[in-house]
Amino acid sequence: MHLDDTPDQAAYRAAARAWLTANAKLRSDGDDLAGFRALPDAEKMPLARAWQAKKAAAGYAAIMMAPALGGAGGTPVQHIIYRQEEARYRVPFGVYEIGLGMCLPTLASLAPTLAQRYVPPGIRGEEVWCQLFSEPSAGSDLAALQTRARREGDHWIVNGQKIWTTGAHFSDYGILLARTDADAPKHAGLTMFVVDMKAPGISVRPIRQMSGESDFNEVFFENVTIADSHRVTAPGAGWQGALTTLMFERMNVGADIGLIDWRAAARYSLEHKSDDAVTRAKIADWYIESQGVNLFAYRTLTALSGGETPGPEQSIGKLVTARQSQDVAQFLLDALAEDGALGGEHHGEMWAAVERAWCWGAGMRIAGGGDEILRNVIAERVLQLPGEPRTDKGPRLKTREQI
Amino acid sequence: MNLAFSSEHQAFAESVMRALERACPLADVRAALSQPDWRFHKPVWDKLRDLGVLAAALPEAYGGADDAIALAAAAETVGATLAPAPLASALYLFGLTLLSEGDAESKSKWLPTLARGATIGACYFGSGLRVTNGRVTGSAQPVFDGLAAQALIVRANDGDATSLFLVSLDEGGSIDKRPLRTLDASKPAAEIVFADCPAIRLGSDDGVQRAKDRAATLLAFEQIGGAGAALAIARTYVSDRAVFGRAIGSYQSIKHALADVWVKLETARGHAYYALWAMNSNGDDFPLAAAAAHVSASDAFEMAARVCVHVHGGIGFTWEAAPQLYYRRARALSAFLGSTQAWRDDLGRRLIDGERPRR
Numbered sequence: 001m002h003l004d005d006t007p008d009q010a011a012y013r014a015a016a017r018a019w020l021t022a023n024a025k026l027r028s029d030g031d032d033l034a035g036f037r038a039l040p041d042a043e044k045m046p047l048a049r050a051w052q053a054k055k056a057a058a059g060y061a062a063i064m065m066a067p068a069l070g071g072a073g074g075t076p077v078q079h080i081i082y083r084q085e086e087a088r089y090r091v092p093f094g095v096y097e098i099g100l101g102m103c104l105p106t107l108a109s110l111a112p113t114l115a116q117r118y119v120p121p122g123i124r125g126e127e128v129w130c131q132l133f134s135e136p137s138a139g140s141d142l143a144a145l146q147t148r149a150r151r152e153g154d155h156w157i158v159n160g161q162k163i164w165t166t167g168a169h170f171s172d173y174g175i176l177l178a179r180t181d182a183d184a185p186k187h188a189g190l191t192m193f194v195v196d197m198k199a200p201g202i203s204v205r206p207i208r209q210m211s212g213e214s215d216f217n218e219v220f221f222e223n224v225t226i227a228d229s230h231r232v233t234a235p236g237a238g239w240q241g242a243l244t245t246l247m248f249e250r251m252n253v254g255a256d257i258g259l260i261d262w263r264a265a266a267r268y269s270l271e272h273k274s275d276d277a278v279t280r281a282k283i284a285d286w287y288i289e290s291q292g293v294n295l296f297a298y299r300t301l302t303a304l305s306g307g308e309t310p311g312p313e314q315s316i317g318k319l320v321t322a323r324q325s326q327d328v329a330q331f332l333l334d335a336l337a338e339d340g341a342l343g344g345e346h347h348g349e350m351w352a353a354v355e356r357a358w359c360w361g362a363g364m365r366i367a368g369g370g371d372e373i374l375r376n377v378i379a380e381r382v383l384q385l386p387g388e389p390r391t392d393k394g395p396r397l398k399t400r401e402q403i
Numbered sequence: 404m405n406l407a408f409s410s411e412h413q414a415f416a417e418s419v420m421r422a423l424e425r426a427c428p429l430a431d432v433r434a435a436l437s438q439p440d441w442r443f444h445k446p447v448w449d450k451l452r453d454l455g456v457l458a459a460a461l462p463e464a465y466g467g468a469d470d471a472i473a474l475a476a477a478a479e480t481v482g483a484t485l486a487p488a489p490l491a492s493a494l495y496l497f498g499l500t501l502l503s504e505g506d507a508e509s510k511s512k513w514l515p516t517l518a519r520g521a522t523i524g525a526c527y528f529g530s531g532l533r534v535t536n537g538r539v540t541g542s543a544q545p546v547f548d549g550l551a552a553q554a555l556i557v558r559a560n561d562g563d564a565t566s567l568f569l570v571s572l573d574e575g576g577s578i579d580k581r582p583l584r585t586l587d588a589s590k591p592a593a594e595i596v597f598a599d600c601p602a603i604r605l606g607s608d609d610g611v612q613r614a615k616d617r618a619a620t621l622l623a624f625e626q627i628g629g630a631g632a633a634l635a636i637a638r639t640y641v642s643d644r645a646v647f648g649r650a651i652g653s654y655q656s657i658k659h660a661l662a663d664v665w666v667k668l669e670t671a672r673g674h675a676y677y678a679l680w681a682m683n684s685n686g687d688d689f690p691l692a693a694a695a696a697h698v699s700a701s702d703a704f705e706m707a708a709r710v711c712v713h714v715h716g717g718i719g720f721t722w723e724a725a726p727q728l729y730y731r732r733a734r735a736l737s738a739f740l741g742s743t744q745a746w747r748d749d750l751g752r753r754l755i756d757g758e759r760p761r762r
Contacts, residue, residue, distance in 0.1 A: 001412075001472050002680045003404045003762045262754070269755045280751025281744070287754050288670060288699045295673025298406040298762070305405075316666055372655070378665055379658035383638055386653040 003298060005081075012078050016085045019058055024089040029267040032353040033258035034360055037094030038213055041170055048095040052125025060086075062100060062123040064251075069108055070120035076251065076304040080297065087256050094215065094258070098166060099129030103175045105248040107194070110241055111232045114194055118173065130171035132162045132195065132219060133242065139164065140373045142177075143187045143239060147221060149178035156180075156193065156231070158201075158224040164367075168204045168217035171197045176226075177242055180235050190238030194230040201225070211359040249368075250310040257318060257364050259325035259357040262286030264350060268332055282331060289320045312381035315374040318364065323371065326361025329354050406676050408476050416476040419454055423484040426450045432485045432728050435589035440582050442551040442591060443523070447486045451477070452520030456490070460621075461498060465514035475624045475679050482628025482704075485732050487589035489523055491625070491739060492548035495618040497524030500556050501569065503613060504605040509569055513554055525552035528611050532559035532597065539570055539602040542594060545583050547739060549593030558608055567610050568602035576600030587731035590739075615740050616690055619697035620682050623675040626700035626736050630668045630707035633729040637661060637711040644716075657714055664707045671696070671703035677760070688760045694750040701737040701746075708733040 005013055027033075036044060055061040056070070063079040065071020072078075104122045107115040121127045138145035147160025158178055168174065174195050181189035197204070201224035206214035233241040265283050269275055293316060300310055332354050333340035336347065344355035365371050379385045408416065426446045435441045451457050460474040461467025474494065481490055498517045501510060501524070516522040525548045532541040539559055546555070555570045572578050577598040585592050638661060641652030651657050678696035681689040708729040712719040719726045737743055 001405065001408060001475075001676060002684065003406060003677070004684075005404055009404065266754050266757075270757070275752070275755060277748055280755065281747050282751070283754050284695075284698060284747045284751035287750065288674065288695050288702075291677075291695065291760060292670030292673050292699065294762075295406065295677055296669060298404060299673060299676070302405050302407045313669075316669060320666065320670075372659070375659040375662040376655065378662035379652075383634075383661055383665060384642075385638065385658050385661065386642055386650040388653055388655070389649060 009077060009081060013081050013085060016060065016082050019060070020085055020089050023054060024091050027088060027090045029263035030260055030350040030353060031090060032260050032356060033090065033093035033256070034356045035352060036090075036092050037215065037258070038211075038356065044092070045095065045170060048092040049125045051092045052096050056124045061125070062104070062119075065105070065108060065119065065123065069115055070123045077301055079251065080301050080304075083256075084297075095128060095167065095170070096125060097252075098131050099127075099171075101252055102131055102245050102248050103129040103173075105251075106175060106192075106241065106245045107232065109244055109248075110192075111194075114230065114232065118194065127172040128167065128170055130165050130168045130174040130197070131245070132165055132168070132174045132176040133245075134164045135161060136163050140370060142242065143190065145177060145179060145190070147176075147178045148182070149176075149180050149191060149193065149226070151180070151228075151235075154228045156226045156228065158193075158195070158221045158226060160221050162219040162221075163207075163216075165204075165217045165219050166215055168197065168219050169206050169214070173197055174219075175232065175245070177238050180238070184236060187239045188236055190242070191235045192232040192238045192241035193226050194232060195224065195226055199224050199226075209359075209363065211356070211363070247309065250312075250314040252314075252317075257321050257325065257360075259321075259360055259364065260328055260350075260353050261290050261321065261324055262328060264354065264357075265328050265331060267350070268335065272335075274335060286324055286328060289324055293317050293320050312377045315369070315377045315382075318368065319371055319374040319378075322361060322364035324361075325357040326365065329358035329361055333358060406673070406680075408472070412472055412476045415454075415473055416480055419451075419456060419477045420480040420483065422450045422454060423447060423480055423486045427484060427486045429485065429725055429728060432487060432589050433722070435487050436587075436728075436731075438588070439584075440550065441487075441588055443489050443548070444487045444589075447488045448520055451481075451488060451490070457494065457520045458518035460494060461502065461514055461518050465510065466518040467514070471621075471683055472679065475621055475675075478621050478624035479628035479631075482625030482630075482732075482736075483632040485589070485629065485632075485728055489525070489548040489551060491618060491622050491736075492525040492552065493517060493523045495621040496526040496614060497552075497554065497556055499617045500526060500567075500610065500614040501605075503617075504556075504567055504610040505569065506603070506605070509603060509605070513569075522553050523548065523551045524554045524556070525549055526614065527555060527557045527595075528615070529558070532557055534559045534561040534566075534568055534602050534604075537602060537604075538576060538599040539568060539597045540599055542596045544594035545585075545592035546595050547590065547592050549595050550580055550582055550591055555595070556605065556614075557602075558611060559602070561604070565608045567605040567608055569605055570597070570600055570602045572600070574601050585735065587735035589728075590732065590735040612690070616693035617682060619693045619740055619746075620675070620678040622736060622739060623671065623678065623696040623700035626704040626733070627668060627672050627675055629729055629732055629736070630664070630671065630700070630704040633704070633707040633711040633726070633733075634661065634664050634668060636725055636729070637664075637707075637714050640718075641714050651714070660710050660714065664703075664710050667699070667703040667706050671699040674699045677762075681761075686761060688758065691750065691753050691758050691760060694746050694753070697740060698743055698747050698750060701733075701743045704729075704733040705737055 059072040062071040063074040067073040149156040176195045180191040201222045205218045207216045344351035456477040458467045460471040527543045579596040674696040678692040681692040712726040
């Protein structure tokens, strides 16, 4: 029952901290990372590429990946120690997380030949990846997706539409989940592919978000050809592939969503001496939540050291932190009275981040599993409560076009 | 780093859990609610002594095992089973405060008997007592476990300042004890009126916050034990109980309520573990960690108990069902160390002033 590093862990942490100190600036209370994501692509992509290449050269870009694929061959504990340290610094954010965190580990796990080709340059930041899962009628209910891939000889022809695809507009490749058997039960008719985002027939249309920025896209497939060699799973085994991706997503333990948290409120209170009982109580409660997620990550780390894998209990992270960023932002804007109606630039250095949290907090409570879905996951997968009655588990319902 | 109980401590906790379940079924806890002069559950206390729980956190020199983690592991099972034992009064508060603030003679006199389960001690940090010429006079209430206690550590005014004193209840002067009705009668309280009782000065009342921080840390384990048990009971019930042709646990309104309890519980568990580490390692961040542990564990247990009552529907409001016992105990444990709002306020002030956890 302690949080002291072993000598090996302490040495790893010290080296990571020294490297980060030499290569990045510390975050102060109230700093966020989302500001980087808000930069124009022309400005942010070179910075992100340079940072990724640096990390790769130092062995921090893909800590758990096998050395044969360009990774550092490290342990989950090292991966998380590095993440804990990096969270204290202001670093590029929002370009490589999906590729490094989900797409490339999925390839390494399921498709060795594809992994040999794609993982090493992905780690070095030379190629950017996106994840083509969600569709207009298949978000929380992902297995309802309708993008079709039809086999023709040694190729597949893809038609359909994806949506909410983060970074599709600057990505080189994506992992695509498509329906290859319309007659099979809905979870059994899917297959996963690697798709070249520059292939003919793909058009990417950025979606302008509530924040005014465009990180998400609609991606349209019109007779896009994918070689069978770029199939990641066996035909019909795409759902198992997606679960593999999800498992890697859960290694993103203690999920830093890049937005402000209770520290911004504490800083404001200190600077403005707005030290009243309501403020103190709110800061205390937010700290308990936020540090609670941090401590949950330490408990996960302990379990990983014992050979366990992260599971559905990791839903706790974003469920808590996304809501908190929204709450803190609203609280701080309210503290400005009438000025709380004005844009961040009127209030000084910290307030762009507050405005981003006000906007993005709402988005992060939806992205990657909405609050309600996460509660369902906790209830059904952690607490083992009975599932909802399902009408979609038998043979697939016909789409409107088919009827 | 290892933020979990070791397999040895887990095995110890499991043996304590089995023993407590045998020694004290929930029917015994319910029966205690109807006994106006209830003190504590003697078979439970004897069992805790036999298993080494009472001695666990005390130094070997006094017959202990110097293992506060074992006491914390056992505390979680006491919380889960609701075993009505004055662990918090006798050990988290009286024992550890005497160990920290007491003189050698007092420690030699009381700690070995505490470890053997032969003495029950309690603490009173409220107002109303004064000490003149080494004798304490005044009225103290509520004194938790005061009816059972043979020795007390109290806060009293001794002229210019407020200090901590050790009062043995069998060494002269006049002592009058009267039971006070409590919301959880299995956790009793008393009014004690002292007249000229000999009192030994232990130290300044700086010791009070240290005492409360240690007690908050260990009590948090009882609270997460209670919250975990209440959640488990609720989970079982909603998985079995059907309305409109479905188990009620399949409705999202019920699912989400239980998921929120789980989040609160696991949050509190992390803070309890952290505070235990901060206490054992004498960390500068111990006061911050203890406050977070106490507030989060109090919130978790009260919320878990409230949801447990609620999802049982009408059954949850009956005397005979289990939820009311958890509801009552959650209140008793939250109140044991004062207002949780005061702790929350203190935590917020520390954070605004820049205190941060080491990890």
